[in-house]
Amino acid sequence: MKIPFYARYRSPQDEESLLSCLKGTLATDGPCSKEADRRLAHLYPDSFSFLTSSCSAALETALELCSLKPGDEVILPSYNFPSAANAVLRAGGVPVFCDIDPDTQNISPSDAALKITSRTKVIIPVHYAGVACHMDELSCLAQEAGLTIVEDAAQAIGASCNGYPLGTLGEFGCVSFHYTKNISCGEGGLLLCRSKKTYETARCHRVHGTNRDAFFRGECDRYTWVLPGSSTAASELCAALLLAQLPCLEQITRIRRKRLHDYLLALKPLEQAGYARLMTIPDYAWPNGHIFYLRFADKSLRRHIEELLLKNEIEAKTHYVPLHLSPMGRKLGWCPEDLPESTACYDTLLRLPIHTELTGSHVERIAEIITKGCVS
Ligand SMILES: Cc1ncc(COP(=O)(O)O)c(C=O)c1O
Numbered sequence: 001m002k003i004p005f006y007a008r009y010r011s012p013q014d015e016e017s018l019l020s021c022l023k024g025t026l027a028t029d030g031p032c033s034k035e036a037d038r039r040l041a042h043l044y045p046d047s048f049s050f051l052t053s054s055c056s057a058a059l060e061t062a063l064e065l066c067s068l069k070p071g072d073e074v075i076l077p078s079y080n081f082p083s084a085a086n087a088v089l090r091a092g093g094v095p096v097f098c099d100i101d102p103d104t105q106n107i108s109p110s111d112a113a114l115k116i117t118s119r120t121k122v123i124i125p126v127h128y129a130g131v132a133c134h135m136d137e138l139s140c141l142a143q144e145a146g147l148t149i150v151e152d153a154a155q156a157i158g159a160s161c162n163g164y165p166l167g168t169l170g171e172f173g174c175v176s177f178h179y180t181k182n183i184s185c186g187e188g189g190l191l192l193c194r195s196k197k198t199y200e201t202a203r204c205h206r207v208h209g210t211n212r213d214a215f216f217r218g219e220c221d222r223y224t225w226v227l228p229g230s231s232t233a234a235s236e237l238c239a240a241l242l243l244a245q246l247p248c249l250e251q252i253t254r255i256r257r258k259r260l261h262d263y264l265l266a267l268k269p270l271e272q273a274g275y276a277r278l279m280t281i282p283d284y285a286w287p288n289g290h291i292f293y294l295r296f297a298d299k300s301l302r303r304h305i306e307e308l309l310l311k312n313e314i315e316a317k318t319h320y321v322p323l324h325l326s327p328m329g330r331k332l333g334w335c336p337e338d339l340p341e342s343t344a345c346y347d348t349l350l351r352l353p354i355h356t357e358l359t360g361s362h363v364e365r366i367a368e369i370i371t372k373g374c375v376s
Pocket residue numbers: 054055056057080081083084126152154155175176177178188189
């Protein structure tokens with residue numbers, strides 16, 4: 001029986017919520033968007049937030065609001081999706097890639113410290129796999145060097161650091177509701193702002209840089225262009241789907257966390273025998289089971305296991321091409337040897353299926369195949 005890598009969570013309310021939304025006008029900021037914003041505000045009580053069309057759009061807004069000057073530098077991990085790097089380039093900054101910690105694949109605070117210069121203005125920690133970065137250390141670094149923290153919490157809904165939801169520990173946080181995420185509306189995101197003033201500016205940015213909110217509050221007789229902006233509001237239909245998914249978040253997170261711990265238990269002997277390194281969950285991190293991965297001892301073992309799983313109809317996937325290795329990274333002047341841990345991770349990391357349809361016995365079967373494949 002085939003075990004897929006992804007299985008989108010289907011809420012019993014998905015269809016009803018979409019059908020009811022279709023009865024409305026689909027106008028931007030309609031009842032579904034307002035209700036989704038209200039419910040998300042409960043999840044993130046210490047932040048000011050709104051839905052966006054994607055996490056990438058939220059990152060672009062956040063970087064725009066950092067007011068970078070040409071040549072200003074932004075530190076971010078190379079082992080990453082291109083969204084944050086694109087946002088830096090669009091805002092006129094220079095992306096400075098940083099290496100990762102091999103335990104978590106998150107930004108290495110010590111390498112980040114080495115990369116800080118007088119031009120550094122922003123740092124973008126990515127909470128890989130929904131496991132928190134070392135935010136205490138990064139916050140100290142940021143404070144000492146006067147940097148703004150923009151958290152890329154794309155994978156992190158339902159996860160926290162020392163009890164604080166990921167996305168709320170920096171000046172900005174950006175979450176994704178892409179179809180691959182724990183809860184999803186196809187394409188969607190969330191921008192979290194620490195300050196109300198920045199949030200208000202960000203809200204203008206999302207509606208073409210206009211004062212549309214003020215107009216709807218009756219503060220002006222028509223709305224107009226007040227700052228550089230874009231069109232990044234979520235559609236009513238996406239908000240409707242999210243409304244159906246949000247009540248299931250706790251249940252989804254519970255199941256995914258259980259599978260994560262099942263994998264850790266079943267694959268522990270492989271780590272002890274030196275075939276692979278398991279993902280580490282630091283004490284400060286409460287993960288959401290978004291991704292489960294292993295790092296094999298070398299590239300050929302990773303390839304062998306990937307093929308073996310596929311032969312057994314189990315979909316496993318590698319992950320990012322580190323940005324410094326990508327054609328765009330090369331154009332920006334980076335070489336493979338600049339960030340050795342990110343390059344090694346590219347070669348050795350393999351993600352295993354994890355979703356709400358995966359059972360404990362699936363995990364046992366997968367672990368058994370991997371174990372046999374390593375020892376044979
Ligand atoms: C770390 C990270 N950041 C940003 C994104 C982009 O999210 P979105 O597709 O919602 O723009 C992703 C997508 O998977 C991601 O993994």
